[in-house]
Amino acid sequence: MTCKIPSLNIIDLPTTSSAATSFTQQVQALGLSAGLEAKCFAAESVLNADDIAGRHLYLSKNDEGELATEVLLQRHRFTQLVAQHCLFRQAALTIIQNIYLSKDRKIFFSRADRTSEAERQEALQLFSQPTMSASIPLAKTFQHLVLARVWARIIYKADPSFTHRPEFRQLQAVIERLNTLRNIYMLLTTGLVRKITSQISNTYKHSITAEDAHQIGSFGVARAAYRYHPSMGSRFSTYASFWILREVQLQSLNGRLIRVPATIIEEISRSARKGDTVAENAAVTTLMNSTVILGEKEEPQHEYSYRQDPAKHVEQLEMHSKLLEAVDSVLPAKSADIVKRKYGLGEYEGRAQSMVEISRIYGVTRGSVYQLEKKALLKLHKHLHVSLNL
Known part of the structure; x- marks a missing residue:
């Protein structure tokens, strides 16, 4: 048995060596x-x-x-x-x-x-x-x-x-x-997974096939199986349904050219079904303001600039510039690099990294990275609060 964690970042699905029994x-x-x-x-x-x-x-x-x-x-x-x-x-x-x-x-x-x-x-x-x-x-x-x-x-x-x-x-x-x-749960909920994944919104069907959705939904059942207990007050099918949909949403939206938050997609869908045009328009506006384009570094998020007020757009660019300047001037080199990696700033623009990736790069625990980030953000907040009020 190998003693290294697999490269797949699926920390909540415990791994072991291949079973010798059927x-x-x-x-x-x-x-x-x-x-x-x-x-x-x-x-x-x-x-x-x-x-x-x-x-x-x-x-x-x-x-x-x-x-x-x-x-x-x-x-x-x-x-x-x-x-x-x-x-x-x-x-x-x-x-x-x-x-x-x-x-x-x-x-x-x-x-x-x-x-x-x-x-x-x-x-x-x-x-x-x-x-x-x-x-x-x-x-x-x-x-x-x-x-x-x-x-x-x-x-x-x-x-x-x-x-x-x-x-x-x-x-x-x-x-x-x-x-x-876990495998028993997955085996005996195959019908449930197929039923739920067959009813997903067309928004997700554009990204994955029906068979892919079923396979992805099975991971949702696996996550639910480890956590479920009747004391939660619901049936397993109800509890697992949340995890199945969550898994399909995350996986189908994650690989898109345009990353769309699943919560906003669901809000738009609910509003459309209810005929609430005001709520739907509000959700679409939020979507346009929060969507991230995964493109070349030279053109960060300019595709949506025409939807914004020009003055506000210039103000946002200036604030972004001040933030980068503060990160480089106020924070120690290591803390500045961690903040940039975490939030995709500076040389990492459009390539935000997880705490797992950052901790591996620096060879420290995620807890250490969390602490450095927390202190760095507090220091930045104090600096920006003072400088912007002068």
Whole structure:
């Protein structure tokens, strides 16, 4: 098994080496109820026969509850194993410290009435010392995104010889079981995905084919499968529908010459369906003002300048120039470069980079980059506030 994270930036889909057992054997190892197990096997045979309309491709409410419970138990098992080993605990502490400094994200399955900072401090204390498995309550189970990031950190840092040790094998087995449960969700929602993707707006159909939309929608189901629990108060089909549509929207709009925010597209569509011409025109205006053209560096966003007031356009160019001047003169070289890369300024115009890319370039954690960016933006804000009011 390789210990490097794949180049694909899909951090919330945990990866493992190729399974040595068949899907049937993986399902049997989970110990699911006889009815659900039989449905999985029947659904697999239906798909192998290319009968996508098979009657087995569905999830009952009981199936959803059973699968969600098993996913939660596996996440809890992962949390227990992380708490028991020094290398695993260090990976968890790194993620909790660096990734969650600047974002309001849940760490545990149940946060109750605690603030994000109180939950973070509790998590840091919990994983700062060896913990017996029995002392980790179910409420302290990792949220999926935390689990995925901890696992990615572990396989990135683990020495190849360590991957053969029993404790690593145990942790890897949990990830494999989680992925098997994810595959069951995907298998039994094939009909749901096809139904939803067949009803997407024509705006997205211009960018992707129906088959592409189905494949992309399956990634949405995968993301929903790791996160879903009946305590959310909805059926899995309802919860997964959001992720399916979100995935199709993002992927279909991402590769366009003109990048259009999915939220604005949906607002225009809703207004058109309701016959609300005022709201539709307002949304179109917002769209024209926020659209980004992916073209040559020499012609940044000039294609839409004729729709703007000339005086405002000149003012915007002047403000852009002042901002670049402030970035170069006020900030240290490293902070200035990070801001330029993040927001596509200066020599990076039209080529904004993610925090993941920037952290790899500088060889530091994303948490460090977040902190530098936060301090840099605060310094810029103070400088511009003073200079523009003089």
